Amino acid sequence: MKRNLKDSYKDIDEFFISPPSVNQRAWGLINDFYHKILTTMEKRKISKSSLAEKLGKSRSAVSQMFNKTPNITIKKMVEIADVLDQVLVLDIRDKPIASERVLEFPRNPTYPTYYVSLAIEAPEGSLGTETWRDSDAEKMASAYSPATACN
Amino acid sequence: MHKKAVEFKKLPIRATFGAPIKDVYVVIENGRSEVMENFRALVPDEQDLVKDLIVKMATVEGFLSPKIKYHLRSYNYGEIRPLPHRFFFFQKYGEDIVFFAYALKKKRSLGNDFYKRLDKERKRYEKEFERFIQGHR
Numbered sequence: 001m002k003r004n005l006k007d008s009y010k011d012i013d014e015f016f017i018s019p020p021s022v023n024q025r026a027w028g029l030i031n032d033f034y035h036k037i038l039t040t041m042e043k044r045k046i047s048k049s050s051l052a053e054k055l056g057k058s059r060s061a062v063s064q065m066f067n068k069t070p071n072i073t074i075k076k077m078v079e080i081a082d083v084l085d086q087v088l089v090l091d092i093r094d095k096p097i098a099s100e101r102v103l104e105f106p107r108n109p110t111y112p113t114y115y116v117s118l119a120i121e122a123p124e125g126s127l128g129t130e131t132w133r134d135s136d137a138e139k140m141a142s143a144y145s146p147a148t149a150c151n
Numbered sequence: 152m153h154k155k156a157v158e159f160k161k162l163p164i165r166a167t168f169g170a171p172i173k174d175v176y177v178v179i180e181n182g183r184s185e186v187m188e189n190f191r192a193l194v195p196d197e198q199d200l201v202k203d204l205i206v207k208m209a210t211v212e213g214f215l216s217p218k219i220k221y222h223l224r225s226y227n228y229g230e231i232r233p234l235p236h237r238f239f240f241f242q243k244y245g246e247d248i249v250f251f252a253y254a255l256k257k258k259r260s261l262g263n264d265f266y267k268r269l270d271k272e273r274k275r276y277e278k279e280f281e282r283f284i285q286g287h288r
Contacts (some may be wrong), residue, residue: 009179009187015164016202022200031203031216038215066217068234112178 027072033077034066036120040084047067054083089119156181157279164209166221171209178251186238189253193236200233205269208248226266226272232256241273243280253275 020028041051052062065076074090081088159176177186190201200218207214221229221242228241228251239252252269254261 009173009184012191013163015198016206017165019165021199022201023196024203027200027203031200031207031218035207035211035215038214038217042215052231067263069233 030072033072033120037080037084040086040120044084046084051080051083055079086120089121091119157276158239159280159283160184160187162205163237164206166210170210173248175209176247176249176280177203178249185253186250189236190238193233197233197236201231201236201238204231204233205248212214223266226269226270237261239269239273241277243277244284245279247284249276249280 041047048062048066049059052059055062057065076090078088094129158179160179162175162177164171164175177184179187184258190198193201204218206217207216208219218233219229219231223229228239231238231240235255235257237254237256238250239254240248240250242248254265
């Protein structure tokens with residue numbers, strides 16, 4: 001009986017190991033955007049209140065945007081990046097060829113394909129002159145883009 | 152034969168940004184998992200969101216999201232919160248994430264009693280997890 005119950009979670013295993021759907025890749029872009037924004041805010045010690053002030057919005061409006069909006073608009077993403085002296089870069093590219101995938105991910109040669117990426121970089125001459133990347137995006141940079149953000 | 156009441160099931164994390172840097176487990180107690188059963192009950196869109204968050208937690212160092220709180224108040228556990236759902240987890244040994252509880256949170260707060268009760272469960276599962284890991288590493 002116990003074995004049967006455990007077996008009944010196989011669908012969840014399969015769901016987790018399956019390549020991400022279009023919907024999950026879309027969530028991936030949104031989640032990556034917030035990860036980069038929050039990391040930038042943390043590095044620069046910018047609070048949500050301060051971000052709200054820069055955006056000309058209330059603290060609760062920003063919290064609402066961060067916590068409740070499932071599909072943030074590109075316009076809002078650009079606005080947020082802009083007040084943090086960052087630029088939003090949207091890129092569409094060909095799917096990587098199989099040999100590249102194996103080279104980049106030897107432990108998982110069937111990793112999902114990436115064909116839309118999103119990056120946030122500091123514009124030239126801005127206060128944050130160094131292009132921001134998280135450590136994992138750094139690993140991807142040599143093969144793909146400054147920050148491949150779609151999975 | 153005595154059956155173990157608490158077990159830990161490792162979720163298969165597919166590499167996205169490279170190899171996973173953390174293992175993700177789910178508590179199974181008496182053959183059932185509150186977390187997985189409630190995960191299964193989510194609508195597909197919510198499942199996709201939670202899957203992406205969990206995969207990122209496992210593969211991206213210091214992953215931050217407004218939908219993840221790594222430490223709740225003074226408690227040693229955190230939550231993934233695709234509103235109105237809450238999936239609670241604790242971290243052990245810096246590289247393992249263990250999901251152990253679920254709650255549907257429709258109101259602003261679940262109340263102190265709830266969090267205290269959850270913390271007791273967390274302590275119990277942590278002890279079990281230590282034993283589990285010692286037997287598997």
